[in-house]
Amino acid sequence: MNRPTLFDYQKDRDQSGPKKMLADFRSIIQTDGFAVYDSLFGNHPDIHLTLCMAHARRKFKDDVKDDEVKANYVLEEIQKLYLLEAKMREESIDWQQRTVLIKEHAKPVLENLGKWLEEKHYSYRPKSPMGQAIA
Structure with missing residues (x-):
């Protein structure tokens, strides 16, 4: 089973880009460990954060x-x-x-x-x- 992969580039490293793009997302997010993802989705019941x-x-x-x-x-x-x-x-x-x-x-x-x-x-x-x- 291949999972779709998305790479998204945002000019700024604040919460607005990931917050908007991933508002309805439910699955696995692989990140570089940037703290924004943990603060937004670290306790989310439908999102599992993994690190690269x-x-x-x-x-x-x-x-x-x-x-x-x-x-x-x-x-x-x-x-x-x-x-x-x-x-x-x-x-x-x-x-x-x-x-x-x-x-x-x-x-x-x-x-x-x-x-x-x-x-x-x-x-x-x-x-x-x-x-x-x-x-």
Whole structure:
């Protein structure tokens, strides 16, 4: 099942664009983590916010200078997900098979990474590079 995808560009980064465009929207919104989406739709019963892995990855890639070992751990875990996606794309796997493979291979990686991030969250100052990457 292919879901329709929409990329929308707005000149300003205030709430007016997303608020108007997504007023009647009910589904999944993938964002770059910009706080406007969370403030508008974070508690919405019919909208599920997801973040872009590339944006999350970039924070840790930039953080290698601050804490190389821990940043590289996160990057290696994310790389496992990228490799799985590449394999599924390469093999033209349909959505049913993708669902099975994601549950089998990606879900454990994401769950372990989520636990690791929760554990490490308070080990860093909030304004530090690693603190910001984890947040």
